[in-house]
Amino acid sequence: MQGIQLSFFPHGEEHKSISKPKKPKLGRYERIQRELEKNDSDPYKIFIDISSVPLASSQYTFVDLFCGAGGITQGFLQAGFTPLASLEISPIASATHKRNFPQCHHLCEDIERFNSKDFLQKIGLPEINVVVGGPPCQGFSVAGKRDPKDPRNKLFYEFVRVVSEIRPWYVVMENVPGILTIQNGVVKQAIIEAFESIGYPHISVAILESAAYGVPQIRPRAIFIANRFGMPNPYPKSQLNPEEYKPIESAISDLPAYTRIPEINHEWTKHSPEYMERIAQVPPGGSLYEKYVDAFKRQYPGKPSMTVKENHGGTHIHPYLNRVISAREMARLQTFPDSFIFEGSMKKAMWQIGNAVPPRLAECIGYALIPYLNDIFMNQKQLATFPDFQQTQLTFD
Known part of the structure; x- marks a missing residue:
């Protein structure tokens, strides 16, 4: 039975027994985004066209905190x-990061114990141009229980502490859009004030839809950007309109239907013949279970993937096949290259992938930063060459 495909698209009269497909719901955070844009008077937030970004004037460096398996690291690497350095508390995610970025200094430890000054001293005190990271978002996400007292919600203060010690030119912090509305915006304001207190005023925030940048998945993210020079906070302009979003098939159609390839993480939860027959009755947007409607939910054909995540092995059901999507299919939907291998079991691989930032989204954010990093670099160079030069608006410390 393992090699037999029970097609979701049956022949003859069998289709009458299958319930009507649900209409895709692709705008989960549209209300938050509309409110953000409606009340936004931030003069420092700008959106730039990344289709013609200039070359980097220097080899810009970054540190990735709460790096997980390395979605942001991969994206910024792709941007040049x-x-x-990187920091991650999970041993299995750290192992994945080390495997895929052997050139990066990596620490597997709690950020509360991380002494950035000592660490940078050990690696030669390099200048850090950008600090990126995504503090754990479980306490912020609208998908689950939003407990304002969840200790994970305070980990962004540790992120801010490290930024204050490293003093990068720019800082980029990623989280779920729900962080902007928790406690009626109190958490958002606390983040803004924390960055202001360490010399990063005028912090900007925007909700970026991953699908608008070529990711074949609906995955909006809240992106905070700040700098210490009074410069603009650049975001990449959307590259695709909703009707142009890449469908799920564009990423996974060439992977084997029922042949596993463990070497590239193309593995999925094993199903009995009876279970596969039950899956065959699930329509697009429908779930195998009435109570746990977000698990074992069939993807919509011809549409971008729903936000991928690991759900105790119960990832989304393939849009055409009668099995859940594989770890590699999840990775493809996140835009990880096939050469990016995840350590650990299939379930652990799915967990790492589901928690990652799509590399393509991070890449676009990196491209948006380059013109402004170039401005800082050139002004810094001019100041070094002409010590009496007084025309610059930048302040360096």
Whole structure:
């Protein structure tokens, strides 16, 4: 039975027994985004066209905190940045990061114990141009229980502490859009004030839809950007309109239907013949279970993937096949290259992938930063060449 495909698209009269497909719901955070844009008077937030970004004037470096398996690291690397260091508390995610970024100094430890000054001293005190990271978002996400007292919600203060010690030119912090509305915006304001207190005023925030940048998945993210020079906070302009979003098939159609390839993480939860027959009755947007409607939910054909995540092995059901999608299919939907291998069991691989930032989204954010990093670099160079030069608006410390 393992090699037999029970097609979701049956022949003859069998289709009458299958319930009507649900209409895709692709705008989960549209209300938050509309409110953000409606009340936004931030003069420092700008959106730039990344289709014609200038070349980097220097080899810009970055540090990735809460790096997980390395979604942001992979994206910034693709944009031409050099990953200098990374930090992650999960041993399995750290193992994945080390495997895929052997040139990066990596620490597997709690950020509360991380002494950035000592660490940078050990690696030669390099200049850090950007600090990126995504503090754990479980306490912020609208998908689950939003407990304002969840200790994970305070980990962004540790992120801010490290930024205050490293003093990068720019800082980029990623989280779920729900962080902007929790406690009626109190958490958002606390983040803004924390960055202001360490010399990063005028912090900007925008919700970026991953699908608008070529990711074949609906995955909006809240992106905070700040700098310490009074410069603009650049975001990449959307590259695709909703009607142009890449469908799920564009990423996974060439992977084997029922042949596993463990070497590239193309593995999925094993199903009995009876279970596969039950899956065959699930329509697009429908779930195998009435109570746990977000698990074992069939993807919509011809549409971008729903936000991928690991759900105790119960990832989304393939849009055509009668099995859940594989770890590699999840990775493809996140835009990880096939050469990016995840350590650990299939379930652990799915967990790492589901928690990652799509590399393509991170890449676009990196491209948006380059013109402004170039401005800082050139002004810094001019100041070094002409010590009496007084015309610059930048302040360096």
